[in-house]
Amino acid sequence: MVLSNIDAKNSVLLIIDLQALLAPAIKDFPNILKSTLQLTQAGIIHGVPVLITEQYVKGLGETNQQIKNTLPNATYFHKTYFSACAEPGFVDKLKSYGKKQVVVVGTEAHVCVLQTCLDLIENGFEVIIVHDGVGSRNPQHKNLAIEQLRQAGSVISCAEIVIFQWTKKAATPTFKKILPIIK
Numbered sequence: 001m002v003l004s005n006i007d008a009k010n011s012v013l014l015i016i017d018l019q020a021l022l023a024p025a026i027k028d029f030p031n032i033l034k035s036t037l038q039l040t041q042a043g044i045i046h047g048v049p050v051l052i053t054e055q056y057v058k059g060l061g062e063t064n065q066q067i068k069n070t071l072p073n074a075t076y077f078h079k080t081y082f083s084a085c086a087e088p089g090f091v092d093k094l095k096s097y098g099k100k101q102v103v104v105v106g107t108e109a110h111v112c113v114l115q116t117c118l119d120l121i122e123n124g125f126e127v128i129i130v131h132d133g134v135g136s137r138n139p140q141h142k143n144l145a146i147e148q149l150r151q152a153g154s155v156i157s158c159a160e161i162v163i164f165q166w167t168k169k170a171a172t173p174t175f176k177k178i179l180p181i182i183k
Helices: 029-046 065-070 090-095 109-122 139-152 159-167 173-182
Strands: 011-016 050-055 075-079 101-107 126-135 155-157
Touching (some): 011 029, 029 173, 050 090, 075 090, 101 109, 109 126, 109 139, 126 139, 126 159, 139 155, 159 173
Parallel strands (some): 126 155
16 A cells, blocks of 8 residues: 555544553653654644553553643543454544544554554554654564564654644744644
8 A cells, every 4th residue: 555645634643552550661751752742732733633542551550641631632442452453443433533544653562553553554544653652662572563564554754754744834824833842
């Protein structure tokens, strides 16, 4: 599948399991959180819907508080399957947005992110992996997951690329709102 240009009008931001009790174990979590927050802020400006998954909240806690504070109206989806797509209702919820591009951040890259994204591709979505917005406990596991997702047809990008592709043009009121996010 050839991915079209990343477009805010055609995107959903999927935040996978950025949960409080898992965060300390994730390599480079502060930068993953920074990238995610930049995307969420830009997504708000562009009207990009956000879907947040939480894996086994009882054991891993709720979504990181900074994300929750930034997105008070986000839709949450609780899961126990590693692939969110295996949970009843998840794919239908994603399809209900009417968007074909899913911009993905989250943890762990080699478990829930990988399995969810492979299933998203199988369900006909264009998947954009935000490299600086995904992580694992072991960096090698992240790298292998990214490579597997690339081979499966995902586009590997970064938060700033996605934000600029969503924004498209400088010297606009929208760009003026975006600029502080990326500085």
